[in-house]
Amino acid sequence: MIFSEVAGHKELKESLKKMVQGGKMPHALLFSEQSGCGALPLVLALTQFIFCKTRRALASGDDTWVVKGLFGDEPDSLPTDDSCQVCSSCIKIRNLAHPDFHFLFPINTTPLVDKGKKAPMDMYYEIFRKIVEENPYFSEQDLYREMGLENKMGLIGVNEASWLIDKLSFTAYEGGSKVVLILYPERMNLEAANKLLKSIEEPTEDTFFFLITTDPEKIIKTIRSRCRLIEVPPIEKEDLQKAIAEKYKMSSEEALKWALCAQGSFGRAMEMIEESQQEKEDFEDFISLFRLVDERDLTGLLALGQELARKGKEEQKLFCRNALKSLRTMFMIKMGQENISYSSPNHIEQMKTLAERLKEDFFQKGYDIFNNSIECIERNVNAKFIFCDLCNALYINII
Numbered sequence: 001m002i003f004s005e006v007a008g009h010k011e012l013k014e015s016l017k018k019m020v021q022g023g024k025m026p027h028a029l030l031f032s033e034q035s036g037c038g039a040l041p042l043v044l045a046l047t048q049f050i051f052c053k054t055r056r057a058l059a060s061g062d063d064t065w066v067v068k069g070l071f072g073d074e075p076d077s078l079p080t081d082d083s084c085q086v087c088s089s090c091i092k093i094r095n096l097a098h099p100d101f102h103f104l105f106p107i108n109t110t111p112l113v114d115k116g117k118k119a120p121m122d123m124y125y126e127i128f129r130k131i132v133e134e135n136p137y138f139s140e141q142d143l144y145r146e147m148g149l150e151n152k153m154g155l156i157g158v159n160e161a162s163w164l165i166d167k168l169s170f171t172a173y174e175g176g177s178k179v180v181l182i183l184y185p186e187r188m189n190l191e192a193a194n195k196l197l198k199s200i201e202e203p204t205e206d207t208f209f210f211l212i213t214t215d216p217e218k219i220i221k222t223i224r225s226r227c228r229l230i231e232v233p234p235i236e237k238e239d240l241q242k243a244i245a246e247k248y249k250m251s252s253e254e255a256l257k258w259a260l261c262a263q264g265s266f267g268r269a270m271e272m273i274e275e276s277q278q279e280k281e282d283f284e285d286f287i288s289l290f291r292l293v294d295e296r297d298l299t300g301l302l303a304l305g306q307e308l309a310r311k312g313k314e315e316q317k318l319f320c321r322n323a324l325k326s327l328r329t330m331f332m333i334k335m336g337q338e339n340i341s342y343s344s345p346n347h348i349e350q351m352k353t354l355a356e357r358l359k360e361d362f363f364q365k366g367y368d369i370f371n372n373s374i375e376c377i378e379r380n381v382n383a384k385f386i387f388c389d390l391c392n393a394l395y396i397n398i399i
Contacts, residue, residue: 001041001044001045001048001094001136002045002048002049002082002083002085003016003017003045003046003049003082003083004082005041005045006038006041006042006045007038007041007235007239007240007242007243007266008038008235008236008239008240008243009038009042009232009233009235009236009239010239012042012230012232012233013042013045016042016045016046016049017049017081017082020046020049020050020055021059025050025208026208026227026228027200027203027207027208027209028200028203028208028209028210028211028226028227028228029208029209029210029211029227029228029230030185030211030213030216030219030224030227030228030229030230031043031210031211031212031213031230031232032213032214032216032229032230032231032232033212033213033214033231033232034214034234034264034265035139035140035214035265035267035268036137036138036139036262036265036266036267036268036269036270036271037137037232037233037234037235037264037265037266037267038137038232038235038266039212039232040132040136040137040138040183040212041136041137042232043181043210043212044093044132044136045083046210047093047101047179047181047210048083048089048090048093048094049082049083050177050179050208051089051090051092051093051098051100051101051176051177051179052083052084052087052089052090053084053087053088053089053090054083054084054086054087054090055083055084056176089174095129096125096128096129096132097129098174099173099174100172100173100174100176100177100178100179101178101179101181102164102167102168102178102179102180102181103121103125103128103180103181103182103183104121104156104160104164104180104181104182104183105124105128105143105154105156105182105183105184106140106143106144106153106154106155106156106183106184106187107119107121107124107147107154107155107156107160108144108147108149108152108153108154108155109152110147110148110149120159120163121160121163121164122163124147127146127147128143130146131143131146135267135270137265137266137267137270138267139267139271140154140184140214142267143183145314153187154184154187155187155188155189156182156184156185156187156188156189156192157189157191157192158189158191158192158195160192161188161191161192161193161195161196162195164180164196164199165195165196165199168180168199168203168204168207172206176206177206177207177208178204178206178207178208179207179208179209179210180207180208180209180210181210181211181212182209182210182211182212183211183212184212184213184214185211185212185213185219185220185223186213186214186215186216186218186219188219188220188223190220193220193222193223194222196223197222197223197226200223200226200227201226209227211223211227216229233264234263234264234265235264235265235266236264237256237259237260237264240259240262240264240266240269241255241256241259242255243266244258244259244266244269244273247270248273258272258273278315278318278322279322282318282319282322282323283322283326285304285307285308285319286319286322286323286326287350287354288304289301289304289391289394290354290394290398292304293394293395293398294357294398296395298391298395301391301394301395302388302391304391305387305388305390305391306384306387306388308383308387308390309383309384309386309387309388310383311383313377313383316373316377316383316386316387317374317377317378320370320371320373320374320377321374323370324367324370324371326351327363327366327367327370329351330351330354330355330358330363331355331363333351333352333355334355334356334358334360334363358398362397362398365393365397366394366397369390369393369394369397370390373386373387373389373390376389
């Protein structure tokens with residue numbers, strides 16, 4: 001990632017670049033943010049800027065090989081204010097595959113790695129690369145979900161600290177800087193913190209530690225006191241509006257609505273937009289279920305059930321939860337309480353039509369049907385059986 005790709009934070013980006021260009025980069029920076037405000041993209045852009053061979057060559061004045069090798073004999077312009085994106089170091093950092101760039105983040109036992117055992121940190125790197133590539137504004141819970149931790153909390157323990165110290169004991173693979181990214185250092189236990197303390201306090205030359213937290217007060221004081229604090233504020237409204245409009249190809253007016261709701265967090269904006277899109281798809285499937293039941297089309301109903309069974313486990317649970325919300329809305333309409341039904345303006349007419357056709361005693365049955373499906377999903381019952389049973393139950397009870 002390069003600085004120009006990071007949403008907002010113009011002044012902060014300039015300050016970070018000047019630290020590097022002036023040779024005044026502190027050995028340890030602690031970035032504090034509200035989740036999704038851009039600390040990780042900033043760190044990734046900063047790291048790429050540090051490693052960029054073009055920047056280093058231009059800064060030292062020994063740029064002949066770089067200019068000719070990467071930009072030709074007579075380049076129109078050279079990247080002087082950002083990473084070049086084309087040197088080998090930039091490519092490796094962008095792919096999170098540079099041998100001198102190390103990551104440390106909370107982990108736990110997970111079925112995705114080594115049959116549920118707590119594997120060495122680098123065994124989780126592919127998972128980390130995947131989530132960063134898809135969304136560098138992810139939250140801590142997004143990371144845990146991707147790792148398959150379910151309801152567990154991650155931890156940076158002494159084994160992870162020892163792993164990092166061992167990595168740092170070797171000379172830089174490419175003979176330059178070494179950078180360590182520590183995500184959520186507040187999850188570091190005391191033993192791990194004490195083990196890493198000396199490395200953070202007295203790092204080897206040209207080694208930098210970048211820590212990212214959403215709760216700096218929970219970080220062990222001995223670690224926090226060794227770092228320079230960088231407050232990452234919420235993204236400016238106009239910058240967030242522009243970033244949302246570009247990412248989702250939506251109008252500026254619509255993007256502004258999401259930017260205001262997200263309160264400066266690009267991560268939160270993406271979560272809300274994608275939830276909205278998912279809710280729209282789920283509502284269409286929900287309406288289709290009831291339409292097929294009303295038409296007494298059991299074949300079509302079971303076919304839709306099979307489509308739902310092909311969704312991922314989390315998507316299946318979200319569908320059932322959204323269905324419960326829709327049932328609650330229809331029940332309020334049925335009871336003449338439309339003012340507290342909290343229905344989307346886009347869905348209200350369909351809700352009214354469907355609510356009129358349902359008997360009052362169905363709603364409790366409907367709640368039981370969808371709640372039972374959620375319970376079965378969480379117990380890892382075969383999804384085909386779950387949604388076949390759900391369709392049959394709706395078919396039998398809506399009469």
